[in-house]
Amino acid sequence: MRMNNVLGLIFSNAYDSAVPELTALRTMGSVPFGGRYRLIDFVLSNMVNCGITKVGVATKSNYQSLMDHLGSGKPWDLSRKTGGIFILPPFSSKDAGGVRNRIEMLHGCMNFLSHSKEEYVILTDCNVVCNTDLGALFDAHTASGADITVAYKRGVKPALTDLMSFAFDGSRITEISVGEPTGGEEAYSLNLFFMRKALLERLIQEAVSLHFDDFERDIIHRNLRTLKICGFEETGFVRTISGLQSFYDANMELLHRENRRQLFTPERPIYTKVRDDMPTIYGLGSEVTNSLIADGCTIEGTVENSILFRGVRVGRGAVVRDCILMQGSMIGENARMGCIVMDKNGVLKPGKTLCGDKTFPIYIGKGIMI
């Protein structure tokens, strides 16, 4: 368990603006995903499953739902006397205008970093869904003698601003580009960085004193020659959430057994806040096919190719196709819906019809009644 010598640091607000619908009232980390999870559950569980016992969660704005979700960190066994979970709200002094970028976020966490006795640190965002063995990344980092190791994935690069893609010499990164996706296969960054804590502290101090403001450009790219920066390829089910469409698609991909096997391996469970719902009730006349359904639902109608979060109710005669219905949604009797992303506690009244398209899912905001 040498991973207990690693400190976790999660940026809960990174790329919030990529999914403005879902992050209007919450952080990227607390965006619901996969029927019962929030995005932060995946990174937190990955850290905990490999033995990390101290995790800082840096927040910037809208973090009420995140704090509610994390609580004392109990579901992840992070409610501890030594270590555990630390929520790091923005530390704005009277002359600061809030936190604008990752370097400022890190600068705000300097106290937390310097008071931690762990030797290594993992930095990560929340918008990447995967179940990965971080111990293997640590091994690769040691084996390659790298100063910094960055996780990457091969495939079509997600449309996120300033997302890095790499070229390699062996495992060492030799070139970085942050341009538009080419549409072809690229090795793109998962924004998960592993390095010695002392190195991170030095890099941040330098960057702050030189008024640098871009982590990727001014810290990673600028040091490409002076530091040995290596890549670590993730090969399993990895999805980067870069917009509502990719959020919709990534959820729907969980309807494939192979993807579920990779994301929900029994050896490395994904933990989340417990709600103590009863198991889902299927009524007489319910017709459910190809769907992922969480606890606490009551289904009396038809559900096809959909993801239902906890406590969703689908009335008699209602038809739900290709939808993502978040916690507590209510679909009235004989209502029909297709390709809808319905946020928490949405209501579709009896007999109503609402349809989007698979290439243009419609988003219904939190608590909206139609």
Next chain:
Amino acid sequence: MSRNTECIAMLLAGGQGSRLGILTKNIAKPAVPYGGKYRIIDFPLSNCVNSGIYTVGVLTQYQPLELNDYIGNGQPWDLDRENGGVHILSPYQQIKGTAWYKNTANAIYQNINFIDRYNPKYVAILSGDHIYKMDYSKMLAYHKEKNADCTIAMLEVPWEEAPRFGLMIVDDENAITEFEEKPKNPRSNKASMGVYMFTWEKLRRYLLEDEANPASGNDFGHDLIPAMHAAGERMFAYPFDGYWKDVGTIDSLWEANLDLLDPKVDLDLTDTSWKIYSRNPSSPPHYISANAAVQNSLIAGGCEIEGEVDFSVLFSDVVVEKGATVRDSIIMPGTVVRSGAVVQYAIVAENAVIEEGAVVGERPEAMKDLKDWGVAVVGEHITVGRDAVVAPKAMIDADISAAQ
């Protein structure tokens, strides 16, 4: 720690539940799984917490390992507390020697020191074997209002079932005038639910007297309560109407699970104002495939359903393969029902495997003689081989090899 707590609960959880056969071979009855994700003990524990009783002693004796492990520090029920919380009370060695809990009253007697530490005014004595939702704080208010020494929760049962219960005869004020223990010709249909509220000062005295009486069987129902009654203490019945079930037998366990699918049954577990808490497995949501047909069932997290499920309760991580049928059955966590297998009118315990083409249980309609019919039971970690047949009423505690 000698804080004054108004009311504490003592939960009798040492029962073997011998009529549940192989289901309680390795676990005590209160640890028997129920309702897709619960264990029976979740009900009294959740009732305590929801009623504002935060000090609970759980008395264990028979096969306590799984139960101790399950209760742990009580966190799932919010009973991991600085003041009070849940305490597992096992029999222990004393200077006079070592004594098992002889019976219910003796179990409480041996833990008088534990109760005294909290110096409560009232003590609720509960059973860990029953499924019901009840507000003990209302019962306590009733107990105080009647200025009672002992209050017994009472349920009106159908007259034809009354001979199975301990019955009470009460006057207009619900004061108990007489007890009848499982009479052939009942004069009352008011049954005791095995839920007692005592004024501790009184109970303590009668526990000491009961222990000193060598003729006593040290049982609440048989000895202590009749003794209190004979001495003329103030004893009242607290009327309860709602779902209450003692899952003492295989049939009643099967029935109690399927009661959850009956909208007419008054046991609503979706009610958020009276949640039943339990230890939750960290399984993903369950998946219903394109070929599956699920009707009138209860399905927990982590299941993968590709076959047909009708009128059944499936616990977490159960797999029902394509072409398999599960009907009128209870399937406990981690069990796999392979393609073409049929499970009907059965209880299948944890992590069992029903191989391809096997048939477990039989429908009552298909029986020549209904007397031979009963719920079939397959024990934990058992493999029922390919095309093998498990007869109704059978209880399988060893692997069955494939049919030739």
